[in-house]
Amino acid sequence: MDRLSSLLDRFALSARVFYSGTLCGVTTFEATDEAGHLHVVRRGPLQVQGADRRLIDIEEPSLLFYPRPAGHRLRTHRDTGADVVCASVEFGGGLGNPLARALPPLLVIRLADLPALASTLALLLDEAFEQRSGRQAIVDRLCEVVLVHVLRHTIEHRLMPTGLFAGLAEPRLARAIQAMHAEPARKWSLEELAARAGMSRARFAVNFRETVGQTPLDYLTDWRIGLAQTLLRKGKPVKIVAEEVGYGSTTALSRAFSTRLGASPMAWARRER
Incomplete structure:
Protein backbone atom coordinates (compact mmCIF):
# COMPACT_ATOMS: atom_id res chain seq x y z
CA MET A 1 0.00 0.00 0.00
CA HIS A 157 7.93 18.28 -2.76
CA ARG A 158 8.96 18.01 0.90
CA LEU A 159 6.96 21.06 1.93
CA MET A 160 7.11 20.12 5.63
CA PRO A 161 10.56 20.07 7.28
CA THR A 162 9.38 17.94 10.22
CA GLY A 163 6.38 15.85 11.19
CA LEU A 164 4.40 13.08 9.53
CA PHE A 165 4.75 14.44 5.99
CA ALA A 166 8.51 14.79 6.41
CA GLY A 167 8.63 11.16 7.57
CA LEU A 168 6.56 9.98 4.61
CA ALA A 169 8.90 11.87 2.27
CA GLU A 170 11.84 9.75 3.49
CA PRO A 171 11.54 6.33 1.77
CA ARG A 172 13.08 4.28 4.59
CA LEU A 173 11.18 5.99 7.39
CA ALA A 174 8.02 5.80 5.27
CA ARG A 175 8.25 2.00 5.23
CA ALA A 176 8.18 1.89 9.03
CA ILE A 177 5.37 4.46 9.24
CA GLN A 178 3.32 2.54 6.67
CA ALA A 179 3.81 -0.66 8.67
CA MET A 180 2.43 1.01 11.82
CA HIS A 181 -0.49 2.40 9.83
CA ALA A 182 -1.29 -0.98 8.29
CA GLU A 183 -1.02 -3.05 11.50
CA PRO A 184 -1.78 -0.88 14.53
CA ALA A 185 -2.69 -3.91 16.67
CA ARG A 186 0.70 -5.56 16.21
CA LYS A 187 3.09 -5.42 19.17
CA TRP A 188 5.74 -3.42 17.37
CA SER A 189 9.20 -3.16 18.87
CA LEU A 190 11.79 -0.57 17.97
CA GLU A 191 13.94 -3.35 16.48
CA GLU A 192 11.12 -4.53 14.18
CA LEU A 193 10.40 -1.01 12.96
CA ALA A 194 14.09 -0.36 12.35
CA ALA A 195 14.24 -3.58 10.32
CA ARG A 196 11.31 -2.40 8.19
CA ALA A 197 13.24 0.79 7.52
CA GLY A 198 16.42 -1.13 6.73
CA MET A 199 18.36 0.75 9.41
CA SER A 200 20.12 -0.02 12.66
CA ARG A 201 18.04 0.41 15.81
CA ALA A 202 20.05 3.43 17.01
CA ARG A 203 20.16 5.18 13.65
CA PHE A 204 16.44 4.60 13.05
CA ALA A 205 15.51 6.00 16.46
CA VAL A 206 17.57 9.16 15.93
CA ASN A 207 16.45 9.74 12.33
CA PHE A 208 12.79 9.16 13.18
CA ARG A 209 12.83 11.58 16.09
CA GLU A 210 14.71 14.27 14.15
CA THR A 211 12.42 13.96 11.12
CA VAL A 212 9.00 13.24 12.60
CA GLY A 213 9.50 15.13 15.87
CA GLN A 214 8.73 12.27 18.26
CA THR A 215 9.95 8.75 18.98
CA PRO A 216 8.61 5.87 16.86
CA LEU A 217 6.71 4.35 19.78
CA ASP A 218 5.21 7.71 20.76
CA TYR A 219 4.05 8.10 17.16
CA LEU A 220 2.57 4.60 17.30
CA THR A 221 0.67 5.50 20.47
CA ASP A 222 -0.74 8.65 18.88
CA TRP A 223 -1.75 6.65 15.80
CA ARG A 224 -3.55 4.08 17.93
CA ILE A 225 -5.35 6.73 19.98
CA GLY A 226 -6.45 8.52 16.82
CA LEU A 227 -7.86 5.27 15.45
CA ALA A 228 -9.57 4.59 18.77
CA GLN A 229 -11.27 7.99 18.59
CA THR A 230 -12.57 7.22 15.11
CA LEU A 231 -13.91 3.81 16.16
CA LEU A 232 -15.54 5.21 19.30
CA ARG A 233 -17.27 7.87 17.20
CA LYS A 234 -18.75 5.03 15.17
CA GLY A 235 -20.20 3.52 18.35
CA LYS A 236 -17.90 0.52 18.71
CA PRO A 237 -17.62 -0.93 22.25
CA VAL A 238 -14.47 0.01 24.15
CA LYS A 239 -13.43 -3.66 24.46
CA ILE A 240 -13.52 -4.16 20.69
CA VAL A 241 -11.73 -0.86 20.09
CA ALA A 242 -8.96 -1.84 22.52
CA GLU A 243 -8.32 -5.05 20.58
CA GLU A 244 -8.40 -3.37 17.17
CA VAL A 245 -5.84 -0.70 18.07
CA GLY A 246 -3.35 -2.91 19.87
CA TYR A 247 -4.27 -2.74 23.56
CA GLY A 248 -4.87 -6.04 25.29
CA SER A 249 -7.58 -4.76 27.60
CA THR A 250 -9.93 -1.87 28.20
CA THR A 251 -7.78 -0.91 31.17
CA ALA A 252 -4.67 -0.57 29.01
CA LEU A 253 -6.56 1.51 26.43
CA SER A 254 -8.10 3.67 29.14
CA ARG A 255 -4.68 4.37 30.64
CA ALA A 256 -3.18 5.42 27.29
CA PHE A 257 -6.31 7.35 26.32
CA SER A 258 -6.40 9.28 29.59
CA THR A 259 -2.71 10.11 29.36
CA ARG A 260 -3.13 11.58 25.86
CA LEU A 261 -6.60 13.15 26.10
CA GLY A 262 -7.28 13.61 29.79
CA ALA A 263 -10.41 11.45 29.80
CA SER A 264 -11.33 7.78 29.68
CA PRO A 265 -12.61 6.35 26.36
CA MET A 266 -16.17 6.14 27.73
CA ALA A 267 -16.13 9.71 29.07
CA TRP A 268 -14.65 11.01 25.82
CA ALA A 269 -17.24 9.15 23.73
CA ARG A 270 -20.12 10.50 25.86
CA ARG A 271 -18.78 14.03 25.45
CA GLU A 272 -18.50 13.60 21.68
CA ARG A 273 -22.06 12.33 21.41
Whole structure:
Protein backbone atom coordinates (compact mmCIF):
# COMPACT_ATOMS: atom_id res chain seq x y z
CA MET A 1 0.00 0.00 0.00
CA ASP A 2 1.26 3.50 -0.81
CA ARG A 3 2.17 6.18 1.68
CA LEU A 4 -1.23 7.90 1.72
CA SER A 5 -3.78 5.15 1.12
CA SER A 6 -3.56 3.58 4.56
CA LEU A 7 -4.17 6.99 6.14
CA LEU A 8 -7.10 7.79 3.86
CA ASP A 9 -8.59 4.34 4.38
CA ARG A 10 -8.62 4.84 8.15
CA PHE A 11 -9.58 8.52 8.14
CA ALA A 12 -12.08 9.47 5.45
CA LEU A 13 -11.69 12.88 3.84
CA SER A 14 -14.77 14.87 2.81
CA ALA A 15 -15.36 18.24 1.17
CA ARG A 16 -18.48 20.25 0.41
CA VAL A 17 -18.51 23.26 -1.88
CA PHE A 18 -20.66 26.02 -0.39
CA TYR A 19 -19.79 28.92 -2.69
CA SER A 20 -18.57 29.52 -6.22
CA GLY A 21 -18.63 32.91 -7.85
CA THR A 22 -17.11 36.36 -7.68
CA LEU A 23 -16.16 37.75 -4.28
CA CYS A 24 -16.10 41.52 -3.92
CA GLY A 25 -14.77 43.48 -0.95
CA VAL A 26 -14.12 41.62 2.32
CA THR A 27 -15.52 38.13 2.92
CA THR A 28 -15.16 36.59 6.39
CA PHE A 29 -15.00 32.85 7.03
CA GLU A 30 -15.62 31.76 10.61
CA ALA A 31 -13.85 28.87 12.34
CA THR A 32 -16.27 25.97 12.77
CA ASP A 33 -15.97 23.08 15.23
CA GLU A 34 -13.97 20.67 13.08
CA ALA A 35 -14.02 21.88 9.46
CA GLY A 36 -11.21 23.51 7.57
CA HIS A 37 -11.52 25.43 4.30
CA LEU A 38 -10.34 25.03 0.73
CA HIS A 39 -10.38 28.01 -1.64
CA VAL A 40 -9.55 27.57 -5.32
CA VAL A 41 -8.84 30.99 -6.81
CA ARG A 42 -9.55 30.98 -10.54
CA ARG A 43 -8.96 34.71 -10.95
CA GLY A 44 -7.50 37.26 -8.58
CA PRO A 45 -5.89 39.21 -7.24
CA LEU A 46 -6.91 38.95 -3.62
CA GLN A 47 -5.44 39.10 -0.14
CA VAL A 48 -5.74 36.50 2.62
CA GLN A 49 -5.82 37.63 6.24
CA GLY A 50 -5.73 35.17 9.13
CA ALA A 51 -6.08 35.56 12.88
CA ASP A 52 -2.60 37.10 13.07
CA ARG A 53 -3.89 39.87 10.72
CA ARG A 54 -0.93 39.34 8.37
CA LEU A 55 -1.89 39.91 4.73
CA ILE A 56 -0.81 37.46 2.02
CA ASP A 57 -1.09 38.64 -1.59
CA ILE A 58 -2.43 36.14 -4.14
CA GLU A 59 -1.64 37.46 -7.60
CA GLU A 60 -2.29 34.40 -9.76
CA PRO A 61 -4.58 31.32 -9.77
CA SER A 62 -3.87 29.48 -6.53
CA LEU A 63 -5.15 27.03 -3.99
CA LEU A 64 -5.55 28.07 -0.33
CA PHE A 65 -5.98 25.27 2.17
CA TYR A 66 -6.81 25.65 5.86
CA PRO A 67 -6.72 22.03 7.13
CA ARG A 68 -8.01 22.96 10.59
CA PRO A 69 -10.69 25.39 11.79
CA ALA A 70 -9.37 28.92 11.38
CA GLY A 71 -11.17 32.22 11.01
CA HIS A 72 -9.88 34.21 8.04
CA ARG A 73 -10.82 36.84 5.47
CA LEU A 74 -10.46 37.14 1.73
CA ARG A 75 -10.04 40.74 0.59
CA THR A 76 -10.71 41.67 -3.03
CA HIS A 77 -11.05 44.87 -5.03
CA ARG A 78 -14.67 46.01 -5.00
CA ASP A 79 -14.64 46.78 -8.73
CA THR A 80 -12.87 43.73 -10.15
CA GLY A 81 -13.48 41.07 -7.48
CA ALA A 82 -12.02 37.56 -7.64
CA ASP A 83 -13.47 34.26 -8.90
CA VAL A 84 -13.28 31.66 -6.14
CA VAL A 85 -14.59 28.19 -5.31
CA CYS A 86 -14.94 27.69 -1.53
CA ALA A 87 -15.42 24.37 0.24
CA SER A 88 -15.54 23.17 3.83
CA VAL A 89 -13.20 20.26 4.54
CA GLU A 90 -13.36 17.60 7.22
CA PHE A 91 -10.80 14.93 7.97
CA GLY A 92 -12.28 11.75 9.42
CA GLY A 93 -11.44 11.52 13.09
CA GLY A 94 -11.80 15.25 13.58
CA LEU A 95 -8.88 17.25 14.91
CA GLY A 96 -7.21 14.03 16.08
CA ASN A 97 -6.57 13.07 12.47
CA PRO A 98 -2.79 12.77 11.99
CA LEU A 99 -2.99 14.42 8.56
CA ALA A 100 -4.82 17.46 9.88
CA ARG A 101 -2.36 17.77 12.78
CA ALA A 102 0.71 17.48 10.54
CA LEU A 103 -0.21 20.19 8.04
CA PRO A 104 0.57 23.89 8.52
CA PRO A 105 -2.23 26.31 9.47
CA LEU A 106 -2.38 27.54 5.85
CA LEU A 107 -1.03 25.97 2.69
CA VAL A 108 -0.79 28.17 -0.42
CA ILE A 109 0.04 26.51 -3.76
CA ARG A 110 -0.05 28.09 -7.20
CA LEU A 111 -2.22 26.10 -9.60
CA ALA A 112 0.70 26.26 -12.06
CA ASP A 113 2.71 24.17 -9.58
CA LEU A 114 0.14 21.36 -9.79
CA PRO A 115 0.45 20.28 -13.46
CA ALA A 116 -0.82 16.75 -12.76
CA LEU A 117 -4.02 18.32 -11.45
CA ALA A 118 -4.65 20.60 -14.44
CA SER A 119 -7.48 18.57 -16.00
CA THR A 120 -9.19 17.97 -12.63
CA LEU A 121 -9.00 21.67 -11.73
CA ALA A 122 -10.33 22.64 -15.15
CA LEU A 123 -13.30 20.29 -14.67
CA LEU A 124 -13.89 21.53 -11.09
CA LEU A 125 -13.91 25.17 -12.16
CA ASP A 126 -16.09 24.45 -15.18
CA GLU A 127 -18.67 22.60 -13.06
CA ALA A 128 -18.53 25.05 -10.15
CA PHE A 129 -19.41 28.07 -12.28
CA GLU A 130 -22.28 26.38 -14.13
CA GLN A 131 -25.66 25.10 -12.92
CA ARG A 132 -25.90 21.60 -14.36
CA SER A 133 -27.74 18.64 -12.88
CA GLY A 134 -25.62 16.74 -10.36
CA ARG A 135 -23.32 19.74 -9.95
CA GLN A 136 -23.04 19.57 -6.14
CA ALA A 137 -22.05 15.89 -6.09
CA ILE A 138 -19.47 16.41 -8.85
CA VAL A 139 -17.78 19.47 -7.35
CA ASP A 140 -17.66 17.90 -3.89
CA ARG A 141 -15.96 14.75 -5.21
CA LEU A 142 -13.58 16.80 -7.37
CA CYS A 143 -12.57 18.86 -4.33
CA GLU A 144 -11.74 15.63 -2.51
CA VAL A 145 -9.55 14.56 -5.45
CA VAL A 146 -7.84 17.96 -5.32
CA LEU A 147 -7.13 17.53 -1.62
CA VAL A 148 -5.53 14.10 -2.13
CA HIS A 149 -3.30 15.66 -4.79
CA VAL A 150 -2.38 18.43 -2.33
CA LEU A 151 -1.35 15.82 0.25
CA ARG A 152 0.69 14.00 -2.39
CA HIS A 153 2.29 17.29 -3.46
CA THR A 154 3.18 18.05 0.16
CA ILE A 155 5.04 14.74 0.44
CA GLU A 156 6.71 14.68 -2.96
CA HIS A 157 7.93 18.28 -2.76
CA ARG A 158 8.96 18.01 0.90
CA LEU A 159 6.96 21.06 1.93
CA MET A 160 7.11 20.12 5.63
CA PRO A 161 10.56 20.07 7.28
CA THR A 162 9.38 17.94 10.22
CA GLY A 163 6.38 15.85 11.19
CA LEU A 164 4.40 13.08 9.53
CA PHE A 165 4.75 14.44 5.99
CA ALA A 166 8.51 14.79 6.41
CA GLY A 167 8.63 11.16 7.57
CA LEU A 168 6.56 9.98 4.61
CA ALA A 169 8.90 11.87 2.27
CA GLU A 170 11.84 9.75 3.49
CA PRO A 171 11.54 6.33 1.77
CA ARG A 172 13.08 4.28 4.59
CA LEU A 173 11.18 5.99 7.39
CA ALA A 174 8.02 5.80 5.27
CA ARG A 175 8.25 2.00 5.23
CA ALA A 176 8.18 1.89 9.03
CA ILE A 177 5.37 4.46 9.24
CA GLN A 178 3.32 2.54 6.67
CA ALA A 179 3.81 -0.66 8.67
CA MET A 180 2.43 1.01 11.82
CA HIS A 181 -0.49 2.40 9.83
CA ALA A 182 -1.29 -0.98 8.29
CA GLU A 183 -1.02 -3.05 11.50
CA PRO A 184 -1.78 -0.88 14.53
CA ALA A 185 -2.69 -3.91 16.67
CA ARG A 186 0.70 -5.56 16.21
CA LYS A 187 3.09 -5.42 19.17
CA TRP A 188 5.74 -3.42 17.37
CA SER A 189 9.20 -3.16 18.87
CA LEU A 190 11.79 -0.57 17.97
CA GLU A 191 13.94 -3.35 16.48
CA GLU A 192 11.12 -4.53 14.18
CA LEU A 193 10.40 -1.01 12.96
CA ALA A 194 14.09 -0.36 12.35
CA ALA A 195 14.24 -3.58 10.32
CA ARG A 196 11.31 -2.40 8.19
CA ALA A 197 13.24 0.79 7.52
CA GLY A 198 16.42 -1.13 6.73
CA MET A 199 18.36 0.75 9.41
CA SER A 200 20.12 -0.02 12.66
CA ARG A 201 18.04 0.41 15.81
CA ALA A 202 20.05 3.43 17.01
CA ARG A 203 20.16 5.18 13.65
CA PHE A 204 16.44 4.60 13.05
CA ALA A 205 15.51 6.00 16.46
CA VAL A 206 17.57 9.16 15.93
CA ASN A 207 16.45 9.74 12.33
CA PHE A 208 12.79 9.16 13.18
CA ARG A 209 12.83 11.58 16.09
CA GLU A 210 14.71 14.27 14.15
CA THR A 211 12.42 13.96 11.12
CA VAL A 212 9.00 13.24 12.60
CA GLY A 213 9.50 15.13 15.87
CA GLN A 214 8.73 12.27 18.26
CA THR A 215 9.95 8.75 18.98
CA PRO A 216 8.61 5.87 16.86
CA LEU A 217 6.71 4.35 19.78
CA ASP A 218 5.21 7.71 20.76
CA TYR A 219 4.05 8.10 17.16
CA LEU A 220 2.57 4.60 17.30
CA THR A 221 0.67 5.50 20.47
CA ASP A 222 -0.74 8.65 18.88
CA TRP A 223 -1.75 6.65 15.80
CA ARG A 224 -3.55 4.08 17.93
CA ILE A 225 -5.35 6.73 19.98
CA GLY A 226 -6.45 8.52 16.82
CA LEU A 227 -7.86 5.27 15.45
CA ALA A 228 -9.57 4.59 18.77
CA GLN A 229 -11.27 7.99 18.59
CA THR A 230 -12.57 7.22 15.11
CA LEU A 231 -13.91 3.81 16.16
CA LEU A 232 -15.54 5.21 19.30
CA ARG A 233 -17.27 7.87 17.20
CA LYS A 234 -18.75 5.03 15.17
CA GLY A 235 -20.20 3.52 18.35
CA LYS A 236 -17.90 0.52 18.71
CA PRO A 237 -17.62 -0.93 22.25
CA VAL A 238 -14.47 0.01 24.15
CA LYS A 239 -13.43 -3.66 24.46
CA ILE A 240 -13.52 -4.16 20.69
CA VAL A 241 -11.73 -0.86 20.09
CA ALA A 242 -8.96 -1.84 22.52
CA GLU A 243 -8.32 -5.05 20.58
CA GLU A 244 -8.40 -3.37 17.17
CA VAL A 245 -5.84 -0.70 18.07
CA GLY A 246 -3.35 -2.91 19.87
CA TYR A 247 -4.27 -2.74 23.56
CA GLY A 248 -4.87 -6.04 25.29
CA SER A 249 -7.58 -4.76 27.60
CA THR A 250 -9.93 -1.87 28.20
CA THR A 251 -7.78 -0.91 31.17
CA ALA A 252 -4.67 -0.57 29.01
CA LEU A 253 -6.56 1.51 26.43
CA SER A 254 -8.10 3.67 29.14
CA ARG A 255 -4.68 4.37 30.64
CA ALA A 256 -3.18 5.42 27.29
CA PHE A 257 -6.31 7.35 26.32
CA SER A 258 -6.40 9.28 29.59
CA THR A 259 -2.71 10.11 29.36
CA ARG A 260 -3.13 11.58 25.86
CA LEU A 261 -6.60 13.15 26.10
CA GLY A 262 -7.28 13.61 29.79
CA ALA A 263 -10.41 11.45 29.80
CA SER A 264 -11.33 7.78 29.68
CA PRO A 265 -12.61 6.35 26.36
CA MET A 266 -16.17 6.14 27.73
CA ALA A 267 -16.13 9.71 29.07
CA TRP A 268 -14.65 11.01 25.82
CA ALA A 269 -17.24 9.15 23.73
CA ARG A 270 -20.12 10.50 25.86
CA ARG A 271 -18.78 14.03 25.45
CA GLU A 272 -18.50 13.60 21.68
CA ARG A 273 -22.06 12.33 21.41
